Amino acid sequence: MNEQAAYLTDKLNAILAGAGTLVPEFLLAIFFLLLITLDLFKSESIKRLLPWLALTGLFSVLALQVLGGYTAATDEPFLNLLVSDGLARYGGILFSAAGIFTVLMALQHRELERLKEGKGEFYALLLILVLGLNLMAKSVNLLMVFLSIETVSIASYILTLTLKQEKRAVEAGLKYILYGALSAGIMLYGMSFFYGFTGTLAYTTEAFALGLVQVDGLLVTIAAILVLAGFFFKISAAPFHFWAPDVYQGAPLPVVALFSTGPKMAGILVILRFVSNFTDATAFADVQLLLGVAAIATLVIGNFTALWQKTPRRLLAYSSVSHAGILLMVLLALGTSYTSSLLFYLTVLLFMNFGIFLVLQVSEQRFGVKSLEDFSGIGRVQPFLGVMAILYVLSLTGLPPLAGFMAKLLVFSNVWEAYTLSGNTMLLTLLILGVLLTGVALFYYIKIPYYLFFKRNQSQEKLVISPSNKLLLALFALPLLVLFFKPDLLLHWIEQLLTQTL
Amino acid sequence: MNNFILSSLIFTPLLAALLVLLLPVRLQQPIKAVALAGTLVQMGLAILLYFNFDGAVLANGQQGYQFVEKVNWIGFTLGSLGRFQIDYFLGVDGISISMVLLTGIVGVIGVISSWTITKNVKGYILLYLLLLTSVMGCFLALDFFLFYLFFEFMLLPMYFLIGIWGGPKREYAAIKFFIYTLVGSLFILLVMIGLYTSVIDPQATAVQMGFAEQSAEAGKAVVAQVQQMLQRNAISSYNLVRTFSIPAMMEPANFIPNSLLHVLSGSVLWDLPLRFIAFLLLFAGFAIKVPSVPVHTWLPDAHVEAPTPISVLLAAILLKVGGYGLIRIVYPIFPDAGAYFAVLVGGLGVLSIIYGALNALAMNDLKKLIAYSSVSHMGFVLLGLASLTVEGVNGAVYMMFSHGLISAMLFLVVGVIYDRAHDRMIHNFRGLAHMMPVYTVFVVIAFFASLGLPGFSGFIAELLVLVGGFGAPEATGLLPRWLTVVAVFGLLLSAAYYLWALQRMFFGKYWIFPGLREKAILTDLTTREYLMLVPLAILALLFGIFPHLLLDKIGLTVTGFTELVLQRGQEQLGLILSTLR
Numbered sequence A: 001m002n003e004q005a006a007y008l009t010d011k012l013n014a015i016l017a018g019a020g021t022l023v024p025e026f027l028l029a030i031f032f033l034l035l036i037t038l039d040l041f042k043s044e045s046i047k048r049l050l051p052w053l054a055l056t057g058l059f060s061v062l063a064l065q066v067l068g069g070y071t072a073a074t075d076e077p078f079l080n081l082l083v084s085d086g087l088a089r090y091g092g093i094l095f096s097a098a099g100i101f102t103v104l105m106a107l108q109h110r111e112l113e114r115l116k117e118g119k120g121e122f123y124a125l126l127l128i129l130v131l132g133l134n135l136m137a138k139s140v141n142l143l144m145v146f147l148s149i150e151t152v153s154i155a156s157y158i159l160t161l162t163l164k165q166e167k168r169a170v171e172a173g174l175k176y177i178l179y180g181a182l183s184a185g186i187m188l189y190g191m192s193f194f195y196g197f198t199g200t201l202a203y204t205t206e207a208f209a210l211g212l213v214q215v216d217g218l219l220v221t222i223a224a225i226l227v228l229a230g231f232f233f234k235i236s237a238a239p240f241h242f243w244a245p246d247v248y249q250g251a252p253l254p255v256v257a258l259f260s261t262g263p264k265m266a267g268i269l270v271i272l273r274f275v276s277n278f279t280d281a282t283a284f285a286d287v288q289l290l291l292g293v294a295a296i297a298t299l300v301i302g303n304f305t306a307l308w309q310k311t312p313r314r315l316l317a318y319s320s321v322s323h324a325g326i327l328l329m330v331l332l333a334l335g336t337s338y339t340s341s342l343l344f345y346l347t348v349l350l351f352m353n354f355g356i357f358l359v360l361q362v363s364e365q366r367f368g369v370k371s372l373e374d375f376s377g378i379g380r381v382q383p384f385l386g387v388m389a390i391l392y393v394l395s396l397t398g399l400p401p402l403a404g405f406m407a408k409l410l411v412f413s414n415v416w417e418a419y420t421l422s423g424n425t426m427l428l429t430l431l432i433l434g435v436l437l438t439g440v441a442l443f444y445y446i447k448i449p450y451y452l453f454f455k456r457n458q459s460q461e462k463l464v465i466s467p468s469n470k471l472l473l474a475l476f477a478l479p480l481l482v483l484f485f486k487p488d489l490l491l492h493w494i495e496q497l498l499t500q501t502l
Numbered sequence B: 001m002n003n004f005i006l007s008s009l010i011f012t013p014l015l016a017a018l019l020v021l022l023l024p025v026r027l028q029q030p031i032k033a034v035a036l037a038g039t040l041v042q043m044g045l046a047i048l049l050y051f052n053f054d055g056a057v058l059a060n061g062q063q064g065y066q067f068v069e070k071v072n073w074i075g076f077t078l079g080s081l082g083r084f085q086i087d088y089f090l091g092v093d094g095i096s097i098s099m100v101l102l103t104g105i106v107g108v109i110g111v112i113s114s115w116t117i118t119k120n121v122k123g124y125i126l127l128y129l130l131l132l133t134s135v136m137g138c139f140l141a142l143d144f145f146l147f148y149l150f151f152e153f154m155l156l157p158m159y160f161l162i163g164i165w166g167g168p169k170r171e172y173a174a175i176k177f178f179i180y181t182l183v184g185s186l187f188i189l190l191v192m193i194g195l196y197t198s199v200i201d202p203q204a205t206a207v208q209m210g211f212a213e214q215s216a217e218a219g220k221a222v223v224a225q226v227q228q229m230l231q232r233n234a235i236s237s238y239n240l241v242r243t244f245s246i247p248a249m250m251e252p253a254n255f256i257p258n259s260l261l262h263v264l265s266g267s268v269l270w271d272l273p274l275r276f277i278a279f280l281l282l283f284a285g286f287a288i289k290v291p292s293v294p295v296h297t298w299l300p301d302a303h304v305e306a307p308t309p310i311s312v313l314l315a316a317i318l319l320k321v322g323g324y325g326l327i328r329i330v331y332p333i334f335p336d337a338g339a340y341f342a343v344l345v346g347g348l349g350v351l352s353i354i355y356g357a358l359n360a361l362a363m364n365d366l367k368k369l370i371a372y373s374s375v376s377h378m379g380f381v382l383l384g385l386a387s388l389t390v391e392g393v394n395g396a397v398y399m400m401f402s403h404g405l406i407s408a409m410l411f412l413v414v415g416v417i418y419d420r421a422h423d424r425m426i427h428n429f430r431g432l433a434h435m436m437p438v439y440t441v442f443v444v445i446a447f448f449a450s451l452g453l454p455g456f457s458g459f460i461a462e463l464l465v466l467v468g469g470f471g472a473p474e475a476t477g478l479l480p481r482w483l484t485v486v487a488v489f490g491l492l493l494s495a496a497y498y499l500w501a502l503q504r505m506f507f508g509k510y511w512i513f514p515g516l517r518e519k520a521i522l523t524d525l526t527t528r529e530y531l532m533l534v535p536l537a538i539l540a541l542l543f544g545i546f547p548h549l550l551l552d553k554i555g556l557t558v559t560g561f562t563e564l565v566l567q568r569g570q571e572q573l574g575l576i577l578s579t580l581r
Helices: A002-039 A044-067 A086-107 A110-114 A119-138 A142-160 A167-198 A206-214 A217-235 A243-250 A253-278 A285-307 A312-331 A339-367 A383-397 A403-422 A425-445 A447-454 A467-485 A487-499 B005-022 B028-052 B094-116 B121-140 B144-153 B155-165 B170-196 B202-209 B220-231 B274-289 B298-305 B308-333 B335-340 B342-362 B366-387 B390-421 B437-451 B457-475 B481-506 B527-545 B548-580
Strands: B066-077 B083-092 B241-243
Touching: A002 A044, A002 A119, A044 A086, A044 A119, A086 A110, A086 A119, A086 A253, A086 A339, A086 A467, A086 A487, A119 A142, A119 A253, A142 A167, A142 A217, A142 A253, A167 A206, A167 A217, A167 A243, A206 A253, A217 A253, A217 A285, A217 A312, A243 A253, A243 A312, A253 A285, A253 A312, A253 A339, A285 A312, A285 A425, A312 A339, A312 A403, A312 A425, A339 A383, A339 A403, A339 A467, A339 A487, A383 A403, A383 A425, A383 A447, A383 A467, A403 A425, A403 A467, A403 A487, A403 B170, A425 A447, A425 B170, A447 B155, A447 B170, A467 A487, A487 B066, B005 B028, B005 B066, B005 B083, B005 B094, B005 B121, B028 B094, B028 B121, B083 B094, B083 B121, B083 B144, B083 B202, B094 B121, B094 B308, B094 B390, B094 B527, B094 B548, B121 B144, B121 B155, B121 B308, B144 B155, B144 B170, B144 B308, B155 B170, B155 B308, B170 B274, B170 B298, B202 B220, B202 B241, B274 B308, B274 B335, B298 B308, B298 B366, B308 B335, B308 B366, B308 B390, B308 B548, B335 B342, B335 B548, B342 B366, B342 B481, B366 B390, B366 B457, B366 B481, B390 B437, B390 B457, B390 B527, B390 B548, B437 B457, B437 B481, B437 B527, B457 B481, B457 B527, B527 B548
Parallel strands: B083 B241
Antiparallel strands: B066 B083
16 A cells, blocks of 8 residues: 555656646647637637637747746656657647647638637647647657557547538548558557567667667567558658548648648657667668668659649649658668758748648639649739749759758758768668659649749639738748758757757 | 959849839839849949959969858758858859850840840849849859859749740740759759768868867968868867868868768779769769750750740850859869760760751751750860860860850841741741841851851860860870861851851842741841840950950969869879779
């Protein structure tokens, strides 16, 4: 009895001591509860407040994580489950920014604004999703990873189905759930292997790494494949990318923009922590080869499939797959300090994805764009929208003078450096493919400006774009220019954050 | 001379573009006037620079730059990779001065030629000015990153200028141009990544190590000390400052010892030293731009579809970026591979000369004929460069300059007939000399200048290249003599296609294809056209009769350049081949 009590006291003390590091998550949870509660009221004025409440919550979390200052009494990870290091903190900043952008985009979205039922739900789920992303970035325990991924997934399934009257949304939601459940199962299975190998789920500890070395390499590889399957699903890397085009086609655009950034960023951070166990080139050659093949497959499938797409949504889905390929590629630059390059890439990805999806949202809602051809001539009527589209498209391709180029340059530098260090031909293959596929990427991305400017529009309607949309478009574009001309501003800060462990 | 003339040269068109942006769309004439003013200022600055440039300064590509501007632009640390440094680094030497002057002149001509554009003038002028900014930036940048930025940025304005204001097949031509050049620049990007991760800035590294307070203070002794320490692997990777500076990349002592592009690294890929592969990639990237056979196929399409002023710009200055890149970047950074692949480069040059000329001979479209003549003439640049003799390289630079003037004239001349008849097929016209005598005079001048008649600048260029080529077996031993002999046939062919075209279109009894008779109003040259053609003709003559006007400026740089490249090339080639065995 006493032993039990002592154990309980210890646990409680640990929780209290570590709770300080989880302030952002608590804050998100509080705002979530607040939203759910206020959603119960029927009053219109309260309903109208809900998005702004969500925005306030996300903003305060963003500010909190940018400013820092919340700390724990101990240096231990929270219950050996969650760690609040610089990586998680920067991730948290990106996630809350993604959340804010999603709300801002949703406020411009006609159907979402007119939503009669479940509007509060939408914003509440958004907060839960961001909470889940934060937990993903902080997890150092496989079980916790599973829980947080599932939190994100469940929120994602429902968010996909926000506009229930749309047939495509229902189809997309169903596909998403089926794929998601399958990959979650596979992942859990793999995790059980790792528990068996090492006797621990804390996958960043030394005990875990030591345990792995003692097991047969083949078994580890199989288990790694199983676990990575779940992670790849989240970042939409091949061969687990099949949900992406359908979901991108069916879900409301603010949600799509969030999916193309939030879960992808969190997923890659989880993979980053996970693969740090497999840096030993001799013991884990197979795992590295596997990752390399996955990166190559993702790059090739993403880029080449995008070539044949007729609708902008599917095109961007495959573009998002190809970006997952580049993200995987960074992780293979073992032996170089690739974390800051990765975080820089994620930051740029955030702005350009939200930018291009906002362009798409405006085009869809104002000009009824459904296929690429519907873009015809819009750029001539709306030069501002056209120029912004060009900026985002060029950044996505990775051409100067936009931050997308800088991000790719950093990634490629890391890979080249890793190749210099290890002489691993796979890295060179990856590098060459990564660079040359930019040419392929240009070929499909350029279709958007091509239709915007080269083709003529049949109807000469004069439609206006709201100032708030224009402002948002400029807001997403500005960092892309700034981060090209002064990337060191962000890189310095990232380096600073990364040096602080807790 | 003030210190910011180079920046002013680059950003004057951009400033004009910002002004244009503020003007409302319907003010077409003021928009064009602003563009004209901007380009006139740029030309003025270029001429000012030309006169103030001291041709007596020894330069070799690695040092001896004038009017240098160097400011730290981007600097960041990537953990164990050390610091990365990107500079805003500009300078001119004898090679770039000629290109700057050319860009200044052609920029103005292009605006005058654009006066006939009526469709979406504001957008057109904006893109035109952006294009000029980036081309000028390319010729002045001494930092690879900055160069690459300008190099890539040329694509986009060009893509839209061809794709929106071009002819019937403009979309196809624009995409083809874009994809070709982008693939080329991706090759360049690959090598750029390899280079800047391997090369350090000795001065900045000295500062990082505490040897000097500021990089400008680190003298030769300090630099030598840092370089020695580097080669002994005695500098911690945290102190290394990697750089994009092109002159720093030319110094083998600046390469990090275990980096793959180091001369002694012994790294091979597919049985070729990695440095050779890097050279080939860079060469391919710039050869697309030159363009050299077999990667020239985008050029005829782009030229035929582009509106006249854009064709002028494309032929006169954009193509020169390719040749310039070879001289500024490829050869001095990889002199070993330059020596090793001399026959390949020279051979492709000769192939371009002959194949381009043969194609020109077969063309029915006057503009296509001139596009292929561009391919043919740019082949001389490759041949001259590959010979690595002083005459040959001088000839290559002279060819770029002279071809810039003459091809501008040629495309303007085509534009004149196209404006009037909306057609430019050679077999649709006969005896035009009767209807347009003055125009015919200018056509004759342009054709003769291009085919290398003595007295015109093209003659000097071709002569120098051929002298260099013939001297190469003795002087450098890099090229076999028969290569140059074959190139001479190119001259013959170019005389053939020009004279034949002249005979078919302009001489004989006046006749015009019946379908064109109604639309075509064959008036002679207008004042605007005189304004463009007369200065170009005068310049072509001037630089043909007084070659020292240009050779005095470029001579010493070229001498220094060839010495450096040849000497380093032989040394390093020996080292590389010895590490292989």
